[in-house]
Amino acid sequence: MHQYAEIIIDLVSNAVDQPFHYRIPPELRAKIVPGIKVKVPLGNRQTEGYVLRLLKKTSIEPLRDIIAISDPEPLLTVEQLSLLSWLSNRYYCRKIDALNAMVPASFRQGKRPKKPQLIKVSDLGAKFDLSRAPAQKEAIDLLLSKGPYSRKKLEEAGVSASTIRTLEKRGLIEYISSTYTQVNNKEQKSQTLPHELHEEQANCFNHIGEAMRQKRPRRILLHGITASGKTEVYMQSIAACLEKKETALVLVPEIALTPQMIDHFEGRFPGKVSVLHSRLTPAEKARHWEMIKSGEAKVVLGARSAVFAPLKHIGLIVIDEEHETTYKQEEAPRYHARDVAWWRARYHRAVLLLGSATPSLESYYRATEREDLLLSMSARVTPIQLPPVQIVDMRRELKENHRKIFSRMLLEELEGVIERDEQALLFINRRGFAGFVLCRECGYVVRCPSCDVSLTLHLDRQLMCCHYCGHESAVPQTCPDCGGIKIRYFSAGTQRVEDEIKKLYPQVSLIRMDSDTTTSRQAHSRYYRQFRERKASILIGTQMIAKGFDFPDVTLVGVVAADTALNLPDFRAPERTFQLLTQVAGRTARGEQGGKVIVQTYHPSHYSILAAAAHDYHSFFEEEIEKRRQLSYPPFTDLIRFLFSGSDEKLVFEAASWMTAMLEPAVGAAEMLGPAPASLYRIKDMYRVQTVLKGEGLTRITPKVKKVIREYHSHKPSWPVRMTVDFNPLVVL
Ligand code: ADP
Ligand code: ZN
Numbered sequence: 001m002h003q004y005a006e007i008i009i010d011l012v013s014n015a016v017d018q019p020f021h022y023r024i025p026p027e028l029r030a031k032i033v034p035g036i037k038v039k040v041p042l043g044n045r046q047t048e049g050y051v052l053r054l055l056k057k058t059s060i061e062p063l064r065d066i067i068a069i070s071d072p073e074p075l076l077t078v079e080q081l082s083l084l085s086w087l088s089n090r091y092y093c094r095k096i097d098a099l100n101a102m103v104p105a106s107f108r109q110g111k112r113p114k115k116p117q118l119i120k121v122s123d124l125g126a127k128f129d130l131s132r133a134p135a136q137k138e139a140i141d142l143l144l145s146k147g148p149y150s151r152k153k154l155e156e157a158g159v160s161a162s163t164i165r166t167l168e169k170r171g172l173i174e175y176i177s178s179t180y181t182q183v184n185n186k187e188q189k190s191q192t193l194p195h196e197l198h199e200e201q202a203n204c205f206n207h208i209g210e211a212m213r214q215k216r217p218r219r220i221l222l223h224g225i226t227a228s229g230k231t232e233v234y235m236q237s238i239a240a241c242l243e244k245k246e247t248a249l250v251l252v253p254e255i256a257l258t259p260q261m262i263d264h265f266e267g268r269f270p271g272k273v274s275v276l277h278s279r280l281t282p283a284e285k286a287r288h289w290e291m292i293k294s295g296e297a298k299v300v301l302g303a304r305s306a307v308f309a310p311l312k313h314i315g316l317i318v319i320d321e322e323h324e325t326t327y328k329q330e331e332a333p334r335y336h337a338r339d340v341a342w343w344r345a346r347y348h349r350a351v352l353l354l355g356s357a358t359p360s361l362e363s364y365y366r367a368t369e370r371e372d373l374l375l376s377m378s379a380r381v382t383p384i385q386l387p388p389v390q391i392v393d394m395r396r397e398l399k400e401n402h403r404k405i406f407s408r409m410l411l412e413e414l415e416g417v418i419e420r421d422e423q424a425l426l427f428i429n430r431r432g433f434a435g436f437v438l439c440r441e442c443g444y445v446v447r448c449p450s451c452d453v454s455l456t457l458h459l460d461r462q463l464m465c466c467h468y469c470g471h472e473s474a475v476p477q478t479c480p481d482c483g484g485i486k487i488r489y490f491s492a493g494t495q496r497v498e499d500e501i502k503k504l505y506p507q508v509s510l511i512r513m514d515s516d517t518t519t520s521r522q523a524h525s526r527y528y529r530q531f532r533e534r535k536a537s538i539l540i541g542t543q544m545i546a547k548g549f550d551f552p553d554v555t556l557v558g559v560v561a562a563d564t565a566l567n568l569p570d571f572r573a574p575e576r577t578f579q580l581l582t583q584v585a586g587r588t589a590r591g592e593q594g595g596k597v598i599v600q601t602y603h604p605s606h607y608s609i610l611a612a613a614a615h616d617y618h619s620f621f622e623e624e625i626e627k628r629r630q631l632s633y634p635p636f637t638d639l640i641r642f643l644f645s646g647s648d649e650k651l652v653f654e655a656a657s658w659m660t661a662m663l664e665p666a667v668g669a670a671e672m673l674g675p676a677p678a679s680l681y682r683i684k685d686m687y688r689v690q691t692v693l694k695g696e697g698l699t700r701i702t703p704k705v706k707k708v709i710r711e712y713h714s715h716k717p718s719w720p721v722r723m724t725v726d727f728n729p730l731v732v733l
Contacts, residue, residue, distance in 0.1 A: 001029055002024070002029070003024055003056070004022065004058045005021070005022050005024055005032060006019045006021055006052045006053050007049040008096055008099060009048075009096070010047060010048040012094065012096055012100070013094075014094065014713045016042070021063060022040055023066070028069060031069060032054070034051050034053050034076070034078065035075055035076035035077065037051075037071045037075055037108070038051060038068065038069055040064070041064050048070055052084075071110050075103055075107070076103065077310050079310075083343060083347075084099055087101075087340070089706070090335075090702070091335050091727050092702075092706065092725040093332040093725075101308070103308070104282070104289055105282065107286040118148040119164070119175060120148040121147065125140055125171070130172075135159075140173075142157060142159070192267040198379075198381065200376075200378070201229050201232060204375045204377060205237060207220070208220060208237045212240065212246075212316060216349055217342075217349055217350065219352045219354065219366070219372040220373045221359055221363050221366075221372050221373070222355040222356075223356065223377070224377035225377065226357045226380075228377035228381065229377065229381040230320070234318045234355065237316055237318070241315040241316040246315025246316070247311045247315065248298070248300075248317070249306065249307070249316070250302075251318065252320045253303065253320075253324045253326050254304070257301075257303055265299065272297065273297065273299045275288075275301045276303070276305070276306040276309065277302060292309050295312060304326060314348040315348070316350060316353065317341045317345055317350060317353065319338055319352070320355045321355070321356055334727065338363075354372075357586065358578060361628060362634060365635045384591075386589065386615045387595040387596055387597050389585055389599060390596070390597065390613075391599050392598060392599065393601070393602075394601060395604075405561075406560070413598060414556065417555060420555075422593060423553045424537065424554065424557070424558065425539050425541070425545060425556070425557045425558070425588070426538060426557075426560055427542075427559050428561065429562075448471050450682060455471075455473070456493065494540055495512070498540050501540070509537060509538075510539070510540060512540045513527050513544055514542045524544075531551065546583045546587070553593070555588060556588065557588045557596075558600070563602050571631070571732075574624060575624060578608040582617075584597070599613060607620065633694075636696070637694050638694075638696070638698035638727070639729060639732075640692070640693040640726070640727055641690055641691075641693075641726040641729045642724075643678065643724045643726070644659070644688070645683075645686045645721065646686060646720050646721040647720070648687075651720060652688075652721050655712075659675075659691065659712050660675050666704040670695030670698060673692040673693075674690050677689055678732075690732075693705075705725075709723075709725065
């Protein structure tokens with residue numbers, strides 16, 4: 001019998017991020033299992049914790065007793081317990097951070113429904129000869145003729161609790177629940193039928209099916225251009241997976257989790273899908289979790305955090321748009337859903353299917369190295385060709401004295417669209433990187449007093465606003481620096497584009513979509529519907545309109561400024577630019593009339609822009625992977641970023657230097673960059689300094705690095721400097 005337990009204390013603090021051992025009092029020994037939540041003494045108070053594992057002995061002295069069990073049911077599965085340790089090692093986070101990310105808060109706090117209530121006879125029970133156990137036979141007969149019954153009702157009908165227990169143990173009865181309709185609050189849909197697969201789709205489907213039959217962990221990259229019918233391949237693979245009595249997990253970017261998408265999945269697998277999205281209330285989330293844990297949900301569809309859904313017997317994990325940065329969490333644990341998914345696929349001996357039109361360099365590189373299987377689909381489902389892409393050199397426009405934010409070519413095409421009564425999308429990169437107030441005489445740019453970034457102009461409120469901290473100030477009439485009067489704003493923000501279009505074509509109706517106009521989810525779908533119903537001819541928007549917008553009448557896509565993403569101080573900038581342009585281009589030529597894309601740029605010969613214009617992933621990959629190889633960037637190396645921040649500039653540097661010096665002997669051949677100011681040196685009055693480790697296979701030095709991190713935390717616990725550690729960060733700004 002195990003007499004001791006290793007416990008994770010339920011407090012988010014470095015001070016308790018270590019294994020705590022407790023004695024299990026004899027009366028609790030039969031009930032305590034790994035994953036259970038318990039009450040324990042800590043110092044002179046009482047707190048809660050989770051049992052990580054049971055121990056036969058311990059050398060820790062003195063030992064205290066577990067006080068009580070908080071929740072009789074284990075909150076974590078065996079798989080989750082083991083994933084927890086992996087997460088805390090790989091991503092340098094506290095175990096409690098990993099646990100909190102894995103299990104929804106409402107579920108941890110025990111706000112969940114009772115176990116499924118109804119009892120019915122199992123297949124086995126219906127056949128079983130019970131003539132020598134009359135009490136059991138009576139119960140079975142009753143259930144067969146009048147069931148299913150709730151437990152309470154069954155007992156009222158004279159069946160004893162011990163009989164129910166015996167029947168349950170022998171597998172002669174089973175619990176069923178109607179949580180599905182409870183949870184979804186709507187009718188089960190009637191099933192929609194699968195499409196007959198095209199040749200390329202069928203080929204991919206066969207490979208995926210074959211891999212699933214092998215029952216070995218397998219990672220497959222499905223590189224399919226937009227509208228090549230990847231979703232259909234996912235769905236039929238899921239169907240095959242369910243047929244084998246296994247479950248499937250599907251991850252999509254949060255922004256793609258639209259009602260249409262959800263209907264699509266629920267329609268194909270009626271009554272089997274649990275959808276995890278950010279609009280669920282905590283109670284709903286807990287109920288979904290219960291439904292997944294109990295095995296009622298066979299398919300889980302959700303965004304990043306759904307990767308932790310406690311499905312059992314997983315046969316297939318799909319990650320759609322696998323290159324999306326939203327799969328990486330930006331707070332502890334700073335995990336990448338793709339890596340967690342691969343961990344789970346190995347655990348379940350399942351297939352991990354990554355789909356994208358523009359795979360991440362990491363994934364495509366692995367596939368070319370034959371570590372993963374590469375499948376491709378290069379034809380659109382509909383016979384319409386990919387749209388032609390025209391690049392416009394904005395430097396030349398300027399030289400030829402055309403100073404508008406729209407080039408002459410874009411204007412001409414826009415007029416064509418308006419004349420023919422078609423629709424156009426105008427795409428502007430994320431707000432905040434465009435639109436600043438500048439003095440044309442001295443070059444002064446108005447910046448946020450507490451962050452090291454320029455302020456963005458919001459014309460509707462006549463204010464300038466900082467997009468890091470929210471600071472607002474009035475637009476100056478004269479330059480605060482030289483007093484000049486030629487101060488004016490420079491932008492290609494969504495609002496500027498809207499104003500210009502209104503000036504040029506006052507009669508044309510338009511919609512603008514960015515995070516200012518779509519603060520609510522409803523606004524988002526309202527605009528979507530309006531444009532779909534052709535209430536507007538021009539849709540102006542940010543990233544938000546680059547994905548999943550599927551309008552057959554859009555015949556023109558204009559990228560107003562392709563360079564904003566390219567100019568970020570980040571080695572992944574060319575990759576982001578390529579992905580973004582490809583995605584935006586995919587928004588047109590969806591209908592009979594075809595379509596056209598115009599890309600305005602100050603870097604017309606940059607390879608990522610040229611490759612995107614040619615719809616040529618391969619040439620982009622070749623160029624970019626060579627650059628990464630030469631500069632030793634991922635996928636050839638791993639990065640670990642240590643970011644220090646605090647209000648006292650000197651102390652931040654001191655802490656960073658101390659840590660960097662301590663790391664030096666631990667990191668072996670890895671390159672150490674820093675300490676140096678981060679690109680965004682000041683955010684919300686906090687100075688930011690970083691040290692980046694770069695090297696091959698950095699997971700090998702994890703134990704050493706962890707040791708240094710522990711030393712850091714105990715060295716100067718009073719340092720008013722926050723340190724965050726990020727393994728393979730996606731953004732290093
Ligand atoms: P992707 O995910 O690759 O961008 P989609 O899955 O959105 O592509 O497919 C584009 C459209 O083609 C969808 O409307 C889908 O229903 C349809 N489609 C997919 N496969 C087939 C097929 N085999 N036969 C007919 N239509 C299909
Ligand atoms: Zn600011």
